[in-house]
Amino acid sequence: MRKHVIAAIFCACSFSVLMAQTPIYLDDNQPIEARVKDALSRMTLEEKVALCHAQSKFSTPGVRRLGIPEIWMSDGPHGVRAEINWNDWGYANWTNDSITAFPALTCLAATWNPEMAAIYGKSVGEEARYRRKDILLGPGLNIYRTPLNGRNFEYMGEDPYLTSVMCVPYIQGVQKNGVAVCVKHYVLNNQEKWRGHIDVELSDRALYEIYLPAFKAAVQKGEAWSIMGSYNKVRGQHACHNALTLNKILKGDWGFDGVVVTDWGGCHDTYEAAMNGLDIEMGSYTNGLTSESKFTYDDYYLAKPYLRMLKEGKVPVSTVDDKASRILRLIFRTGMNRHKPYGSLTTEAHYQAAQEIGDEGIVLLKNAPVSKKTSPLLPISAEKINKILVVGDNATRMLNQGGGSSELKVKDMVSPLDGLRALYGNKIVYTKGYAAGRALYDHADKISQAVEDSLRMEAVRLAKDADLVILVGGLNKNHFQDCEGADRLSYGLPFGQNELIDALTAVNKNMVLVLLSGNAVEMPWVRKVPAIVQGWYLGSMGGKSIADILSGSVNPSGKLPFSFPVKLTDCGANAFDELCYPGDSIKEVYKEDILVGYRWYDTKKIPALFSFGHGLSYTTFAYGKPVVSSKKMEGNGTLTVTIPVKNTGSVAGKEVVQLYIGDEKCSVMRPVKELKAFSKIALQPGEEKQVSFTLSPDELKYYDDVKKDWVAEPGKFKVYIGSSSTDIRGTVEFELL
Numbered sequence: 001m002r003k004h005v006i007a008a009i010f011c012a013c014s015f016s017v018l019m020a021q022t023p024i025y026l027d028d029n030q031p032i033e034a035r036v037k038d039a040l041s042r043m044t045l046e047e048k049v050a051l052c053h054a055q056s057k058f059s060t061p062g063v064r065r066l067g068i069p070e071i072w073m074s075d076g077p078h079g080v081r082a083e084i085n086w087n088d089w090g091y092a093n094w095t096n097d098s099i100t101a102f103p104a105l106t107c108l109a110a111t112w113n114p115e116m117a118a119i120y121g122k123s124v125g126e127e128a129r130y131r132r133k134d135i136l137l138g139p140g141l142n143i144y145r146t147p148l149n150g151r152n153f154e155y156m157g158e159d160p161y162l163t164s165v166m167c168v169p170y171i172q173g174v175q176k177n178g179v180a181v182c183v184k185h186y187v188l189n190n191q192e193k194w195r196g197h198i199d200v201e202l203s204d205r206a207l208y209e210i211y212l213p214a215f216k217a218a219v220q221k222g223e224a225w226s227i228m229g230s231y232n233k234v235r236g237q238h239a240c241h242n243a244l245t246l247n248k249i250l251k252g253d254w255g256f257d258g259v260v261v262t263d264w265g266g267c268h269d270t271y272e273a274a275m276n277g278l279d280i281e282m283g284s285y286t287n288g289l290t291s292e293s294k295f296t297y298d299d300y301y302l303a304k305p306y307l308r309m310l311k312e313g314k315v316p317v318s319t320v321d322d323k324a325s326r327i328l329r330l331i332f333r334t335g336m337n338r339h340k341p342y343g344s345l346t347t348e349a350h351y352q353a354a355q356e357i358g359d360e361g362i363v364l365l366k367n368a369p370v371s372k373k374t375s376p377l378l379p380i381s382a383e384k385i386n387k388i389l390v391v392g393d394n395a396t397r398m399l400n401q402g403g404g405s406s407e408l409k410v411k412d413m414v415s416p417l418d419g420l421r422a423l424y425g426n427k428i429v430y431t432k433g434y435a436a437g438r439a440l441y442d443h444a445d446k447i448s449q450a451v452e453d454s455l456r457m458e459a460v461r462l463a464k465d466a467d468l469v470i471l472v473g474g475l476n477k478n479h480f481q482d483c484e485g486a487d488r489l490s491y492g493l494p495f496g497q498n499e500l501i502d503a504l505t506a507v508n509k510n511m512v513l514v515l516l517s518g519n520a521v522e523m524p525w526v527r528k529v530p531a532i533v534q535g536w537y538l539g540s541m542g543g544k545s546i547a548d549i550l551s552g553s554v555n556p557s558g559k560l561p562f563s564f565p566v567k568l569t570d571c572g573a574n575a576f577d578e579l580c581y582p583g584d585s586i587k588e589v590y591k592e593d594i595l596v597g598y599r600w601y602d603t604k605k606i607p608a609l610f611s612f613g614h615g616l617s618y619t620t621f622a623y624g625k626p627v628v629s630s631k632k633m634e635g636n637g638t639l640t641v642t643i644p645v646k647n648t649g650s651v652a653g654k655e656v657v658q659l660y661i662g663d664e665k666c667s668v669m670r671p672v673k674e675l676k677a678f679s680k681i682a683l684q685p686g687e688e689k690q691v692s693f694t695l696s697p698d699e700l701k702y703y704d705d706v707k708k709d710w711v712a713e714p715g716k717f718k719v720y721i722g723s724s725s726t727d728i729r730g731t732v733e734f735e736l737l
């Protein structure tokens with residue numbers, strides 16, 4: 001017996017000794033904050049500073065001495081970018097980094113379906129985890145202010161509420177894989193022209209009501225683990241080290257506990273970076289190994305210069321302790337989180353997700369009969385059609401390439417032509433129709449803008465005896481189009497597509513136009529084209545989604561996340577002067593203020609060609625009268641609005657019921673109406689559902705820039721229930737007491 005007792009005591013002692021030897025920061029069972037504190041206490045000043053800046057193009061050093069791993073980052077919002085060299089922007093040409101290209105986030109927004117955002121985040125997060133990335137540099141949440149912005153395709157449209165609702169499930173889905181999102185570009189990066197330095201001036205109301213809400217939702221509801229500062233300035237200070245947006249709003253008001261990362265090369269000052277909330281400096285202009293370039297990683301603002309300032313007492317050590325703590329917290333949530341899943345790459349599940357998101361995001365803009373005696377061209381009824389002419393560079397173009405940092409190297413890519421051929425076989429004839437040149441980032445001089453007449457003439461020749469013409473056009477990822485680093489040069493379609501559309505419809509009225517883009521375009525030919533489909537950059541399964549929609553095997557249910565103005569100057573940002581957009585090369589003033597997108601068109605009574613929230617179906621929906629649970633809302637109460645919606649057509653379909661709020665008698669200027677709720681419902685033919693929304697004073701508030709707080713003024717409010725922001729099916733009023 002004695003022996004056993006001694007043995008038991010010995011084991012207990014050795015276990016406790018062993019436990020005593022396992023540092024807290026290495027113990028997964030310890031709370032993260034205890035691990036952060038323990039790790040920080042073991043680090044030298046040099047090790048803390050090293051955490052705060054790049055060691056390569058897409059990584060930062062851990063603390064090798066303590067067994068704390070590096071952080072590896074990768075673009076982008078639509079898929080995990082191919083591996084890039086350690087020290088330059090070249091691709092490493094690995095053979096195992098081909099991935100799934102998911103639809104661009106404009107398409108995700110156009111689904112108006114948070115379930116799609118959840119499956120998107122889960123899937124892209126699994127691919128990032130499998131590729132051993134700790135931070136995925138996305139999603140992009142900048143508001144669509146002008147159709148000329150080259151990067152609108154990466155974002156979620158013109159409305160802060162839609163972007164807020166759609167980004168949260170994406171963020172949660174990614175981070176469940178032990179991969180941090182890096183929400184970008186915080187904040188006011190609403191154009192690419194002069195993005196590196198343009199200094200944005202705007203009212204507090206525009207800042208708080210339009211440009212901040214999505215980032216606030218990402219932080220407070222999505223619990224994003226990192227955020228990327230944008231290149232531009234905000235009210236005179238660079239966004240990557242801005243006291244107002246980072247210290248006061250993000251880390252102060254919103255309580256953000258994650259890491260602020262620069263955009264690449266976005267840091268410009270050591271003292272500001274130390275004091276104004278920047279945590280990690282990443283850069284572009286560094287070749288730290290093969291040559292003594294102007295910058296090496298030790299010369300970064302948050303490297304040796306920062307260490308020197310700390311040692312000279314010019315900035316408090318508390319600044320580097322805070323930065324290092326946040327970075328350690330991210331490492332314990334990602335790389336040192338041993339409970340994270342393994343991830344997966346280019347699986348059937350991911351392809352299914354990409355196709356579903358594309359199916360739900362494609363928007364049917366127009367589907368009119370060619371003449372009074374015929375039915376609409378869509379969906380295509382194959383039995384009646386023998387020859388389909390498919391025209392367009394975008395029918396075969398690899399649109400995953402180009403566009404800047406969000407470009408992707410795919411394992412599979414079903415082009416629109418592939419998708420249509422799989423369905424209609426040899427009924428399909430293809431001709432290019434127009435040429436757009438190679439997808440090139442930042443080499444505009446090499447991209448021909450010439451129009452090739454011979455391509456158009458061949459297309460017209462073939463169109464004459466086709467039963468149906470499908471033109472797959474739009475923009476592409478070339479410089480000066482949907483591409484990072486520059487804005488579009490005009491609002492119209494490039495490469496002679498307008499002339500092509502005119503020539504084709506002159507010989508064949510039965511035209512379906514499929515626009516692949518991330519932006520609105522001018523449509524001078526809109527009356528001539530009976531069917532128009534807004535198909536986004538749809539990624540690996542794009543051709544399947546387009547075939548699903550055109551054939552009717554999937555009933556379109558997408559809704560526009562941004563408006564299509566008739567002409568560019570109808571748009572608020574483009575209705576003023578150069579200072580309003582694109583700025584005077586130093587400064588820019590957002591003169592349209594809070595009236596962005598439909599807020600402008602509604603208030604100024606300028607009809608958009610296609611409205612925010614617009615999207616047709618192959619069936620029809622009837623809305624009943626909206627009913628409120630009470631005509632009065634208490635200051636701290638709620639009320640519900642209920643609407644019966646019925647599928648009055650012959651095929652099943654999904655409808656996005658949208659709720660807007662108007663505050664006509666307010667003491668300050670407010671838009672006619674603002675989106676405050678939506679619900680996507682599926683209905684069988686003849687089926688009716690009651691759709692209910694609960695409203696509280698929160699949905700009625702505006703930002704009072706005198707009180708510096710959100711305010712709901714007592715009085716009458718109007719509820720608009722619509723199938724789009726202009727297709728209003730019913731209104732009802734109530735009073736806030």
Ligand code: GLC
Nearest residue numbers: 075076137184263264405484
């Ligand atoms: C780029 C982009 C940013 C991207 C980063 C890394 O400049 O603005 O979105 O994540 O650099 O490629």
